[in-house]
Amino acid sequence: MALSQTDETELLVPLHAGVTEEPRWQTFLRRMQRRLLADHVAIIIGLDGVSIRSASMWVAGRDYRFEEEKFARLATLDPTPFHRLRPERVYTMAEFLQPGDHEHDTYRREYLEPLAVGHARLMRVKGPRRSNLWFTAVRGGSDFSATDGALISSLAPHLGVALRSLAHIEQLVLASTMQADVLRRAGLGWTVLDAHSEELATSGSGLEDPTAFASMRIEPPEWRPATMPPPAAMQLVSDPPSAGTAAATALCESYELTAQEARLALALAAGRSVVEAAEALSLSLESARTYLKRIFAKTGTHGQVDLVRLILTGPERLA
Template structure:
């Protein structure tokens, strides 16, 4: 079937753009319900590597004439013993009769009664797969009349495009997971980052930088934002970005973006490796807040890494925060003499030569990520 302008406008473009919606494909589902004459529908999305207890994403949609009716209950449908969703052949449209259990008359009667109670007399099922990484099940129902041949044909035609969109969504979810992992680790260290072009425009910023810095829309028609800075600091930023991008001068520059809050920005020439197509930043700006890991979690990590006792680990973590030995020991209920004995055992077990060396070991290890 040839694509019509209405198909492109109402289905295919919303399908492509729907990967960025939360939850995804909402507009596509609403338009599909309207185009097929469905009364109610839902789309279930499951990821292959999701935890067993993780709920699938369910996007329910109702036509305006069914706005006052409850959405389709996918769990109740699943409990009816219909044809197993995972056994459906991807890309094929199934009618309601194909889902019923005709081998067991009693079961068939229960299924029909429950479907009637749910206002389902006609339905279509469609499964799409993203190469084993994810699956989606589309269910559309009607009450009075069955779906037209053109509606079923439309579902068949849309199946490969929905599968392609699902694969794209899975790839995007993977990228989001990678980004989330990196940002989570950096946030635990109190680190925020921004990407800048050679003229000092902000191309991107992570969540911590967004929460700490203030951004203004770029006044010109060019893409990007600007940091809200004092005029003199803004000129320093622009000059530093131009110098670093050109490879001239020192390899880094420190810019006091907010002296009142003691926020400085370390600027360095960007060395990111991104797949094409990509707009490469010229400069990366990094800020760091005074943030340390939870004391109990940090001590537990040191205990596991270096074979310390619980008290030794707690004292070692306190020393890594710069606390004096005697005061740190007293806070843990240790006498001064016991604290000194503990410190000797800590230095021996960790292979360090004193508190300064212990601080180095802790900061360069796993404890700050606890």
């Protein structure tokens, strides 16, 4: 079945835009529910080898998940072989329920009928990295028509594009999140500016007391942004680890420092002199110098500069 011009506007546009909608695909699902006269429609996304009960689901209409708690044991009798469905083929619920099979009859009588689930259509679409998308539609009254099934089937390639788009977005978000976490742990951050010093992007590293320490020009990238001015400069900021962070615990564990020794070492790494660090930690200068000698011995460093280098470049900074 070829999609009509109306279908392309009413269904395909919200399907592809729904990847960034919150909750995802709500407009598309609501329109599909009306189009199919369904009680429930859903997009389910999960991985090969992982139970469908653990998959992500977006729903329009009746959400059976809130009622399944009453039938938790019976839900496990669901005979639908979700992960073995042939991709892009539309299945009916009746294909999985064999009359005379005790478990299937129990599932129908004690689970589907109380939930008023009479008929269903189900289609699976394969995606990247072991991902799957299932589209489901459920009715409690009359069965779906052949036209309904053909409409669902015609959406298969577009659901595949939506799944691949979501996978790409999630990969970018994961990479961005991990990069931001590493920068935050290292006490570093960046901001990209345009030629008018307007902010275009930032690492969002969540630094508590950032201090700008370098600015540099950015050569025009090979790709030109289409939705923003080209980047012109990058500003780097730093927030050295403080005595109140997990870095202190990491130093204690790595070099067998006492808590006070770790706090002193981190104060020096933050740029304070021995005098300033002693005052901040309520230590006498003599005590601070004694602690410092012990720190040098335990860390194998040969002076304050060497100690600061160790802290700012070692893995403890990422604690």
